[in-house]
Amino acid sequence: MNTDNLQIPPSLVRSKLPRWPRISEPEMVRHYTWLSNRNFGIDTGFYPLGSCTMKHNPRVNEVIAQLPGIADIHPLQPEHHIQGTLAIFHEMQDMLGICAGMDAVTLQPVAGAQGEFTAIRCIQEYFRSRGELQRTKVIVPDSAHGTNPASAAMAGFEIIEIPSREDGRIDLDALRAVVGDDTAAMMITNPNTLGVFEPEIAEAAAIVHDAGGQMYYDGANFNAILGRTSPGIMGFDAVHYNLHKTFSQPHGGGGPGSGPIGVKSHLAEFLPGPVVKRRPILPDDKLTTVNHEWWYHWKEPENSIGKVQQWHGNSGAVIRCWAYYRRYGNDLKTMSEHAVLNANYLRHKIIEEANEQGVSHLFADGAPVDVVKHEFTLSMAPMKESMGLGAMDVAKGLLDKGYMAPTVYFPLVVPECMMIEPTETESKEVLDEFARKFVEVLQEDPDVLHNAPITTKVRRVDEVYAARNLTLSYQFDE
Amino acid sequence: MVDQLPNLGREKEMLDAMGMSSMDDLFADIPVAVRMNGELPLRGPQSEEEIIADARRILGANVALGDRVSFLGAGLNRNYVPASVFQLVTRGEFLTSYTPYQPEVSQGMLQAMWEFQTLISELVGLEVANLSVYDGSTAAAEAITCAVRVHNRKAEQKDTVYISELVPPSRQSVIFNYTQGGDITLKTLKHNPDGTLNLDSLAEASGSCGVYVEQPNPLGILDGGLTRVKEIIGENTAFIVGVSPVSLGMIEAPGNYGADIVVGEGQALGSPITYGGPLYGIFACTKAYLRQMPGRIVGKSIDVDGKEAFCLTLSTREQHIRRHRATSNICTNETLIALMGAMHMSLLGPEGLEKLARRNMAACQLAKQKLSEISTISIPHMNNSHYNEFVVQLPGLASDCISYLDTQGLIGGFDLSNWYSEHSNWLLVSFSDQTRASEIELLAAHLAVWSASLTQGVSA
DSSP, X not given: OOOSSOOOOGGGBOXXXXXXXXXXXXXXXXXXXXXXXXXXXXXXXXXXXTTSOOOOOOTHHHHHHTSXXXXXXXXXXXXXXXXXXXXXXXXXXXXXHHHHTOSEEEOOOOSHHHHXXXXXXXXXXXXXXXXXXXXXXXXXXXXXXXXXXXXXXXXXXXXXXEOBOTTSOBOHHHHHHHXXXXXXXXXXXXXXXXXXXXXXXXXXXXXXXXXXXEEEEEETTGGGTTXXXXXXXXXXXXXXXXXXXXXXXXXXXXXXXXXXXXXXXXXXXXXXXXXXXXXXXXTTSOOOSSOSSEEEEEEOOTTXXXXXXXXXXXXXXXXXXXXXXXXXXXXXXXXXHHHHHHHXXXXXXXXXXXXXXXXXXXXEESSOOSOOSSOEEEEOHHHHHHHSOOHHHHHHHHHHTTOOXXXXXXXXXXXXXXXXXXXXXXXXXXXXXXXXXXXXXXXSOHHHHHHOOXXXXXXXXXXXXXXXXXXXXXXXXO | OTTTOTTTTOHHHHHHHTTOOSGGGGGTTSOGGGOOOSOOSOOOOOOHHHHHHHHHHHHTTSOOGGGSEXXXXXXXXXXXXXXXXHHXXXXXXXXXXXXXXXXXXXXXXXXXXHHHHHHHHHHHTOXXXXXXXXXXXXXXXXXXXXXXXXXXXXXXSTTEEEEETTXXXXXXXXXXXXXXXXXXXXXXXXXXXXXXXXXXXHGGGTTSSEEEEEESOTTSEEOGGGGGHHHHHOTTSEEEEEEOGGGGXXXXXXXXXXXXXXXXXXXXXXXXXXXXXXXXXXXXXXXXXXXXXXSOEEEEEEBTTXXXXXXXXXXXXXXXXXGGGSSOOOOSOOHHHHHHHHXXXXXXXXXXXXXXXXXXXXXXXXXXXXXXXXXTOBOTTTTSEESSEEEEEOSSXXXXXXXXXXXXXXXXXXXXXXXXXXXXXXXXXXOOTXXXXXXXXXXXXXXXXXXXXXXXXXXX
């Protein structure tokens, strides 16, 4: 095809091409392979990053996601071109609804935070439709993920933060003190960010509902409870799912994720549109290989809030998670049980090992409970007090032992917090070894630990320097 | 399932170590009243080979674009992405990592994203780029709220942003959802009959917080008038341009004609369409917007030995620090897809990008010429320059034409009445580097047959 004589308005002719590198394929392949060798993933080693559910990502999911029937499909193709995708979406909507005890599901939100925002928008429109315009406040516990208040604020709500009790659990008196006819919703995760199940969750839901508000479930910690309880049973009206946490969409260094939401029937008409429905096949339908019973189609919810992503969400992630779901089926409960088993076992082993080595005085339980759910927290405050070394130093010490560090300094309610989530895909041997190494780090010479890590590609990175000497791209010599 | 759960069958051993007797003990803290009883009413587990077989059967029912001759684009374009991109992106060190909170063991992704920021900065002609937002629509929405945060204090038209009336309703809907909470008023900018922005009406936008337009616009038109926007709206109003990134291999970088913020759908660089997600949104701006911009940013720094190192920076804008005062709620973004973009850009190089842009535009221009030769159809914006796509005015409904073409094995384009209800005869046809001249001939032939059948009153 002739690529000369192209008509461009003179004012729009590019004056200077971007200063991009000029490299051949072998150089490019080697560069990114070199970079990958400087990066730590679940495939590299144990990744106990609390609140992120860094479980193994089955590779069959990647194979399926590259089939032309998913990668090479356009969102504006007619329904008879996409019966396969719609069938999988329908199955996923159903499955997610069942797992969470919700009546309707949309797969459109593309990340957890967007799911939160979407659900809060639905709740906002619900109250507007009822003329309850005075409901302008959203309650969040101080232990909540930062996305909760950020998402509600983006929708225009005022945030009321309530303190947690010392054991990290919700303070019902504090909740009672703030609910009222201006309450739109409470956003909470259960188990909470300390990995502790909130035993008074039904009471909290009753308090919020009695005040006329809605209960929102942050699904970040959903991996802990599948098949054992559900947000629906606990009294929630809306929930988001992190498919990249619970359902093994690879985290990809920070995305893509997928954050579907589920709602009770009274909120279904406000969901972003469209959602997938099905009807029996009619004689005029073109039969496909999906099945011979159902015809799948898009349907706009009656009073939809509209769209939060321009198309139909992160379809590629949904398909991977469909494959993951199919692997477990009704045994998803076993998955959650093993996540909880591993977390409790690791917590037990760390404490046992620390006792044996005489260093248990260096940390405290983030929450004094008999059992945790999928994750647990340790406070390194005693170590900080006695040795001047804290959670960050231990984290860096763990990097030297060949591990990804746990989440540090979150939740804020636990001083010098380390939040550890092993997930169900780690063997007992990995957990035993990690417990030993964790305690070894605590026994490290303080000077050595202060200088950790020493075995990594670079050593402690100066974040203050980065912020003061902002260099956000390559600086060319003009 | 044993292959996914290493401790299956070892429960007793582990429970014993903890002094517990059953898995139920682990859930004793869940009050009886909120326990789920019985099994999840879901299908049974499948083996990997069963899942693959089902996936092939179910997804085989889809009609892939590559199975047909396709002219469907509407903002998502099927540019060829080299094989090495797909191979490299599945490296587990990238694929299975998460947000690089521990920079010492995350230098690979941090450097790759810093390079991505550089590539995007250079592409759009602005100093700063983040490491992606969700997609082109949320990028536009975030740019608008960013502009309000920066300009509202001095703005004469408080909380007001002007957006092109051509922006598709689905994108406008995203923008509305992102802005309604901040009580931002969205006003629309008019266009001339030839599809270009009406610069006379643009004067109204002066004194507002921002103006959002697209280049090429949703009708595929390259609008030279946009180079005059900044001088009309003035310093205190953000000029936000949504771009099609590959076009910038030929088209001037908006940063060089006054854009303050450039956003766009990154997909054509590095990624297949994947039914509209995952994609990645480009977000770049001048330094004046830096501290109000959304999303993650990588900075170059040093480690304790003074060695070059990378880390996330300016995090105090973000939700995990600033909570409800954050510039955005975004946490998980589209890093891996942005990485694919970076790989594709690195392979292309400047001249490769220009070549790709030329190839896209040449297909579009050839199609325009061929279709203009058909007497029964017309091209409403014929005298403008187009990139990737243009509008064809048909003698009948675009929806009917698409149905007819479908029976002939062609995915004919997009029925624009879905966006602009008054234009039921407008078909948006799209071309890319994947389009062959013979396919354009095929489209022309079928459009001629269908149009002739209508004008002669004969059923095609």
